[in-house]
Amino acid sequence: MQDRIIVLGASGQIGTVLTAELRKIYGRDNVLATDIYPNSVSEGPFQVLDVLNIHRMAEIFEQFKPTQVYHLAAILSANGEANIKKTWHINMDGFLRVLEISLEKGVSKVFFPSSIAVYGRTTPKINTPQDSPLLPSTVYGISKMTGEVWSDYMFNRYGLDIRSLRYPGVIGWQSIPSGGTTDYAVEIYHAAFKMGHYDCFLKEDTVLPMIYMPDAIRATIELMEAPKSQIGVHYGYNLSGMSFTPKEIAESIRYFMPEFTISYQPDFRQEIAESWVRSIDDSKARSDWGWKPEYDLHKMTMDMLMHLQNKYGMTVISPLS
Numbered sequence: 555m556q557d558r559i560i561v562l563g564a565s566g567q568i569g570t571v572l573t574a575e576l577r578k579i580y581g582r583d584n585v586l587a588t589d590i591y592p593n594s595v596s597e598g599p600f601q602v603l604d605v606l607n608i609h610r611m612a613e614i615f616e617q618f619k620p621t622q623v624y625h626l627a628a629i630l631s632a633n634g635e636a637n638i639k640k641t642w643h644i645n646m647d648g649f650l651r652v653l654e655i656s657l658e659k660g661v662s663k664v665f666f667p668s669s670i671a672v673y674g675r676t677t678p679k680i681n682t683p684q685d686s687p688l689l690p691s692t693v694y695g696i697s698k699m700t701g702e703v704w705s706d707y708m709f710n711r712y713g714l715d716i717r718s719l720r721y722p723g724v725i726g727w728q729s730i731p732s733g734g735t736t737d738y739a740v741e742i743y744h745a746a747f748k749m750g751h752y753d754c755f756l757k758e759d760t761v762l763p764m765i766y767m768p769d770a771i772r773a774t775i776e777l778m779e780a781p782k783s784q785i786g787v788h789y790g791y792n793l794s795g796m797s798f799t800p801k802e803i804a805e806s807i808r809y810f811m812p813e814f815t816i817s818y819q820p821d822f823r824q825e826i827a828e829s830w831v832r833s834i835d836d837s838k839a840r841s842d843w844g845w846k847p848e849y850d851l852h853k854m855t856m857d858m859l860m861h862l863q864n865k866y867g868m869t870v871i872s873p874l875s
C-alpha cells in the first residue's frame with residue numbers, strides 16, 4: 555500500500571527539511587504539510603493547522619487518510635519559559651490529540667521528536683546512557699519527557715507504533731530555529747557572513763550535544779523505515795552526532811574565515827544549557843537499527859559555509875578544499 559504522510563509543524567526548522575525529503579521518497583502528493591504558519595515549505599499539498607484546533611485536525615486526517623504521522627509542532631526550550639502554560643498546552647495537548655486521532659483512524663506509524671531537554675540535573679552528563687534518570691529543567695523538557703512516557707504507554711497498551719528520537723541541537727543551513735537554547739550554533743554561521751562577528755548568549759566553554767541536519771533527517775527516516783521487530787525503544791532513542799563548545803565552533807569557522815570574531819554575553823539560556831548533558835551514548839540506536847552519524851564539527855562547518863556562501867554571495871571556501 556502507498557504510504558500517505560501528514561507532517562504537523564512542517565514550517566519549522568526540522569519540518570521544512572524533513573517534508574522536502576519525505577516528498578522525494580514518497581512522492582510530492584503523498585506528503586501533506588501542515589503548520590500554523592504557511593511559510594518555507596517545499597512544493598506540495600499544504601493545510602494551515604493549529605494543533606489545538608482538534609476539529610480541523612480530525613477533518614484533515616479524515617480527508618487525507620494518512621498511514622504515517624510526524625508530529626513536529628512544539629514551542630522550544632527558551633521561548634517556552636516565557637509562557638509555561640501555553641507551552642504545555644501546545645506541546646502536550648496537541649500531541650495527545652494526535653495520538654487519539656491516530657488510534658481512531660488506524661494510522662500505522664507515528665513519529666514523536668523528543669530532545670536533549672529531557673535530561674536534567676540528575677542525569678549523568680558524560681556519555682549519558684539510554685535509560686538515565688530524567689529531571690528536566692524547562693517546560694519544553696517536561697513536555698518532551700511526558701510525551702515519551704505517553705508514547706511508551708500507547709505502544710504497550712494499544713500497540714500504536716510510535717517511534718521517537720531525543721534530538722541533540724539541530725544545525726542546518728536550510729532553515730532557522732526559533733526559541734531554542736542550541737540556536738546559537740545556527741545563528742553563528744549567519745552572523746559570520748552578515749557581520750563577521752557573533753555575540754554568543756552562552757559561555758565559551760559550554761559543551762552541548764549537536765547534530766547536523768542531514769544526519770538528523772537520515773536518523774529520522776531510518777528509524778521510521780526500520781522493521782518493527784528492530785525497534786526496542788518506543789519512548790525516545792538517545793541520538794548522538796557531535797559535541798562542542800561555542801569557542802570550538804567559532805574556531806572551526808575561523809579556519810575558513812580568519813577574520814571572524816566572537817564575544818560572550820551569557821543570558822538565562824546558560825542555565826538551561828548547563829542542565830543538559832555534554833555527550834550521549836547512542837549505542838541502543840546503533841545496535842537496534844544501525845544508526846551512525848556522518849558529520850563531525852569540521853565537516854559540518856565546511857558544508858554550512860559552502861551552502862551559506864551562495865546565499866550571502868561571498869566566497870570563503872572553494873568546493874575543492
Ligand code: SER
Binds near residue numbers: 630631632737
Ligand atoms: N534545540 C532545542 C532547544 O534548544 C533542544 O531540543 O530548545
